[in-house]
Amino acid sequence: DGGITQSPKYLFRKEGQNVTLSCEQNLNHDAMYWYRQDPGQGLRLIYYSQIVNDFQKGDIAEGYSVSREKKESFPLTVTSAQKNPTAFYLCASSISGTGGGYTFGSGTRLTVV
Amino acid sequence: GEDVEQSLFLSVREGDSSVINCTYTDSSSTYLYWYKQEPGAGLQLLTYIFSNMDMKQDQRLTVLLNKKDKHLSLRIADTQTGDSAIYFCAERMWSGGYNKLIFGAGTRLAVHP
Numbered sequence: 001d002g003g004i005t006q007s008p009k010y011l012f013r014k015e016g017q018n019v020t021l022s023c024e025q026n027l028n029h030d031a032m033y034w035y036r037q038d039p040g041q042g043l044r045l046i047y048y049s050q051i052v053n054d055f056q057k058g059d060i061a062e063g064y065s066v067s068r069e070k071k072e073s074f075p076l077t078v079t080s081a082q083k084n085p086t087a088f089y090l091c092a093s094s095i096s097g098t099g100g101g102y103t104f105g106s107g108t109r110l111t112v113v
Numbered sequence: 114g115e116d117v118e119q120s121l122f123l124s125v126r127e128g129d130s131s132v133i134n135c136t137y138t139d140s141s142s143t144y145l146y147w148y149k150q151e152p153g154a155g156l157q158l159l160t161y162i163f164s165n166m167d168m169k170q171d172q173r174l175t176v177l178l179n180k181k182d183k184h185l186s187l188r189i190a191d192t193q194t195g196d197s198a199i200y201f202c203a204e205r206m207w208s209g210g211y212n213k214l215i216f217g218a219g220t221r222l223a224v225h226p
Contacts, residue, residue, distance in 0.1 A: 006155075031211075040121070042201070042218040043156075050211055090155055101146050101203075102214060104155035 002027045006091050006105035012113050013078070013085065021076045021108045023091035029103070030096040032074035036060060037088040037107075046089075049074055050096055078110060086112050117217035119202055124223045131189040133220045135202030140183060142204040146214065147176065147187045150199045159187070159200075189222075197224045 004025040013019045023032065031050045035043040045058030049068040063082025068074055074093075078085045088109050092102040118136045125131045137145065143164050148156040162169045162176045162185075169176045175188040189196055199219040205212055 040218065042117070042216040045213070048211070048213070056209070056211075092156075096212075101144070101148075101158045101161055101205075102156075103158070104148075106155045107153070109153070 004091060004093055004103050004105040006089075006108050008108060009106070011108055011110045013110060015112060016080045018077055018079050019110065021078070021089055021091075021110070023074045023076065023105060024072055025074075025093045025103070025105075026072060027093055027103060028071070029093035030071070031094045032068070033092045033094075033102065034058075034064070034066065034074070034076045035090045035092065037090060043090065046076065085110055117202055117204055117215050119200075119217040119220045121218065122221050122223070124225065125192050127192060127194060127224050127226050129192055131187075131192045131196065131222055131224075133187045133189075133200050133202075133222065135185040135187075135217055137183050137185065137202070137204040137215075139204060139206045139215075140180070142206050144205040145176075145178065145185050146203040146205070147174075147185075148201040148203065148216075150201065150219070152198075156201060192222075192224050194224050194226075197222055 007022045033048045034046040044060050046064050047066045049055035065077045090107050091105040094102045116138050146161040147159045149159050150156045173190045177186045199221050201219045202217040203214045
């Protein structure tokens with residue numbers, strides 16, 4: 001079955017470390033997205049990519065970086081410059097130009113220890 | 114501006130109907146969506162409605178759209194304990210050169226016996 005997979009489900013980071021969250025999809029979707037979710041808040045867009053080798057900053061890109069070397073993969077790196085990284089991170093994908101909405105992964109919960 | 118608003122909490126008795134409300138800002142939005150999020154999981158697309166429709170029904174779910182007031186609602190008939198979750202409203206709008214989804218903060222639905 002097609003889907004979108006995020007790993008790991010839980011991740012712990014020491015202060016000053018970079019960590020990378022994985023997102024892989026086999027839906028043949030062109031566009032991929034990273035969102036951050038904090039308790040009681042909606043989803044905030046970090047980065048998005050509409051095609052391979054191209055990505056754009058979202059609303060809260062500072063302290064994060066991404067790459068899109070393959071259509072199926074859109075990893076997110078949380079750098080030491082992100083001052084408050086503890087959050088739930090969601091990856092999503094969609095077919096560009098349609099109204100079918102996004103397909104979401106199951107999320108990664110990142111905690112700074 | 115871009116803003117989707119929802120009430121944060123709704124409590125209903127099992128077997129009753131639940132109505133979750135949402136207001137959005139962009140009158141040119143073409144699609145509006147309802148997503149469900151269970152604890153520790155990603156978002157699951159429940160249903161969506163195209164802007165030229167007033168109503169869409171899918172089994173226990175009824176979506177009503179009032180374009181004049183920019184108001185969207187989700188009615189869940191015969192609410193069950195398994196419906197307890199956070200429900201997100203989202204509008205699709207063109208911004209920054211691509212179609213993006215703007216999410217509300219989510220409505221936490223609690224179903225009690």
